[in-house]
Amino acid sequence: MQVSxxxxxxxxVFGDNPNLAELVEIFVSELPQRVETLQSHAEVEDWESLSRVAHQLNGNASSYGFPQLSTLAARIEYACRGENSSDEILRSLDNFVEQCELVRAGAAA
Structure with a gap:
């Protein structure tokens, strides 16, 4: 049986904060470009650069109220810095990218 x-x-988490809404919108609008950068580094197996960008996204996602993205970015960073296979790093990246596609600006309904 397959679960849907x-x-x-x-x-x-700051989506309904009028003081931060514009900053959250900017972060969300720039996210596709940042994902593209991550994927570009992964394509050429530049794990050091991938780790660096993931580290930046870890902090940014946390600052703008996306703790789940922060956690996933940290996983990419640590996978790059550890003795993980490229497959493990790419799985972490794919998971992050999938979640990024769900990110929206504004407040939850």
């Missing part, structure tokens, strides 16, 4: 999982949009 409905993927829900991911909103910032």
């Amino acid at each position: 999982q409905t993927l829900q949009p991911i909103y910032s």
Whole structure:
């Protein structure tokens, strides 16, 4: 039996904060470009650069109220710095990318 999982949009915990809404929107709008950068580093197996960008995203995602993205970015970073195979690193990246596709600006309904 296969379980059907409905993927829900991911909103910032600060989405309803008028003082941070614009910053959250900027972060969300720049996320596809950052994902592209991660994927470019992965394509050429530049694990050091991938780790560095993941580290930056870890902090940014946390700062803008996306703790789940922060955790996933940290996994990429640590996978790159450890003795993990490229397959393990790429799995961490794929998981991060999948979640990024669910990220939305604004507040949850």
